[in-house]
Amino acid sequence: MAKLSLRRRRALALSGGLLAAPMVASGVARAADDWPNRPVRYIVVFPPGGPTDTLSRIVCAQLSELTGQQFIIENRAGSGGNIGADVIAKSTPDGYTIGLYTIAAHAISPTLYAKLPFDAAKDFTGIAMLWSVPNFLMTRLDFPANTIPELIALAKANPGKYSFASSGAGTSPHLTGEMFKQMAGVNILHVPYKGSAPAHQDILAGQVDMMFDNIPGPLGLMKGGKVKGIAVTSKTRHPAVPDKPTIAEFLPGFEISSWGGVCGPANLPPAMVEKLSALTKKALETPTVKTAFEQQGATNMWLSPKDTAAYRANDEKKLAPIIKASGAKVE
Known part of the structure; x- marks a missing residue:
């Protein structure tokens, strides 16, 4: 009797589990269908005013327009984007905290930093790529060089005398400088900041x-006559500054471009990921975003969730x- 009772209990438990599985799946599907039914927190991993912040707000x-719910920007800057990335990684995987996927935190930091509070490959769900932007070299107005050859000659004649700013150790502007x-064989001092805006100041x-820096920031400063524009880091000349x-x-x-995407924590339900990805694609295809991206010097770089994750991994590699050849390392 005891054995029979045990078998019955196991059978009942199994049948209960089988019944619960469709219910859980159904609940996840409903959650995805209903998303978003309240405001969504969007973590931007750099301070207000910089290029990635501007593009994220666009x-x-x-x-917000497409869903009828507010996507509220929350700037969590510091450590080359790693502080904000960690907030995303440790958030509840319900679709109501998502944020910026960046070349800095997700492709550069894994090599540059000796220790990170997250795993760039395992702790995030890549949802979609959003944009690609080249970097642009600008100098203070009274800087003695006006061209790349003049800059190289000046730096070689004065090793360690001149400095370049970045939006933080491990960011794409930092790596571009390294x-x-x-490639130029020069010694220029790196000065990291907590974002582009304070570096510009x-x-x-x-x-x-x-x-x-990512081209949107320097473009505005150059057009305002506040800095000198020298050259772009893309393979070909950029239409914004031909x-x-x-x-x-x-x-x-020499070629390097920055990119930004949208990601969430690991274990976001697949149905929700697909819905988020489709929404971002729709947003990027609107005339409003197309025009705003063009004005900011950004190129639409939408990719599917699978391709987004693959792109990040390939860029890290x-x-x-x-990074290793530069000798740069953050403990």
């Missing part, structure tokens, strides 16, 4: 000499040798 405004140092004040050369015209093979 996308979030359109997502790549320039390697110190260039305007003459505290640092130059900066490789009169400015590429660095590759003087250093063959591609950039790792450059």
Whole structure:
């Protein structure tokens, strides 16, 4: 009798589990169908005012328009985007905390930082790529060099005298500067900031000499006559500044662009990921976003969730040798 009772209990437990599984799946599907039914927190991993913040606000405004719910920007800056990325990684996987997927935190930091509070490959759900932007080299107005050859000659004649700002250790502007140092054979001091906006302020004040930054920020400063624009880091000249050369015209093979996407924590329900991805694609295809991206010098780079994760992994692999060769390491 005891054995029979045990069998019955196991059978009942099994049947209960089988009944519960469809119910759980059904609940997840309903949650995805109903999403979003309240405001969504969108973590931007850099401070207000910088290029990634500006582009994120453009996308979030359109997502709010499409869904009827507010996508509320929350800036969590610091440590090259790692502080904000950690907030995303540790959030509840319900679709109501998502945020910025960046080349800095998700492709550069795994090699640059000796220790991270998250695993870039395992602790996030890639949802979609959003944009690609080249970096742009700008200098303070009274900087003695006006071209890449002049800058290289000046830096070689004065090793360690000049400085370049970045939006933080491990960001794409930082890595661009390190790549320039390697390929040009120059010694320029790196000065990291907590985002682009404070770095811009110190260039305007003459505290640092130059900066490789995502093109939207330098474009506005250059058009306002506040900085000198030198060159872009893309393979070909950029339509926003067709009169400015590429660095590759003087250093063959020099090419690097920043990218941004949207991600959530690991274990987001697949149905919700697909819905989020489709919504971001729809947002990027609207005339409002297309025009705003063009004005900011950004290119639509939408990719599916699977391709987004693959792109991140490939970029990490591609950039790792450059980071290691630079000797840069953050403990």
